[in-house]
Amino acid sequence: MTSTDNPNVLPDLIVLAAERSAAHKRHLAEQEAAREQARREHEAGERTAVERDAHDMVGFAFMGTLAQVVTRQMWQGYPSVDRPVWGELQPTAVAYLGGNTFLHYTATRTDEYVMTLLQPCTTCGARLEHRLWDDLELSVCLGSEDAPATCRDCATSAAARPAAPDPALCHTHELHATSRKG
Numbered sequence: 364m365t366s367t368d369n370p371n372v373l374p375d376l377i378v379l380a381a382e383r384s385a386a387h388k389r390h391l392a393e394q395e396a397a398r399e400q401a402r403r404e405h406e407a408g409e410r411t412a413v414e415r416d417a418h419d420m421v422g423f424a425f426m427g428t429l430a431q432v433v434t435r436q437m438w439q440g441y442p443s444v445d446r447p448v449w450g451e452l453q454p455t456a457v458a459y460l461g462g463n464t465f466l467h468y469t470a471t472r473t474d475e476y477v478m479t480l481l482q483p484c485t486t487c488g489a490r491l492e493h494r495l496w497d498d499l500e501l502s503v504c505l506g507s508e509d510a511p512a513t514c515r516d517c518a519t520s521a522a523a524r525p526a527a528p529d530p531a532l533c534h535t536h537e538l539h540a541t542s543r544k545g
Contacts, residue, residue: 410440
C-alpha cells in the first residue's frame with residue numbers, strides 16, 4: 364500500500380495535532396481563569412454587601428449602643444458557601460469588639476437578619492451565643508449582673524458539683540493539717 368508518489372505527511376500532521384492540542388489547552392485555561400475571576404468578583408461583591416448590610420442594621424436596631432462604637436471598617440465579610448450537607452450558607456459579617464467578643468451578622472433568605480453576640484465562657488472559653496434584637500437585648504447580655512457568663516456545660520457541671528466545705532467548720536481538714544505536721 365505504500366507508494367512512492369505520496370509524500371510523507373505524518374511529521375506535518377503530528378505538528379498540527381500538537382499545535383491544536385496546545386491551543387485547546389490554552390482555551391481551557393483561559394476559560395478557567397475567567398470563571399475564577401468571576402467567582403472572586405462575586406465573592407468580593409457579597410463581602411462588601413454583607414459588611415454594608417451589617418453596619419446598616421447596627422445603625423438601625425442598635426442606635427443607642429453598637430452604632431455608637433462599631434464602625435463600618437470593623438466588619439469583615441465572608442461570602443456564601445455551598446456545603447453538601449447543610450446546603451448554601453448565607454454571607455456573613457463579623458466585627459471584633461475586644462475581649463475575645465465578636466458581633467456576628469447573617470441575613471436570611473427571607474430578608475430577615477440574625478445578629479449574634481459571641482462571648483467566651485468565663486470557665487472554659489467556649490463561645491456563648493446571644494441572639495440580639497435591639498439595644499435592650501444587648502444591655503441584658505453586657506450590662507446586667509444576671510447575664511450568663513458560663514456555657515451550659517460549665518453551668519451544669521458546677522450545679523452538680525457539691526459545694527466546697529468551709530475549712531473553719533471541717534474537722535477533717537484539721538486532722539489532715541495536724542497529721543502533716545507530725
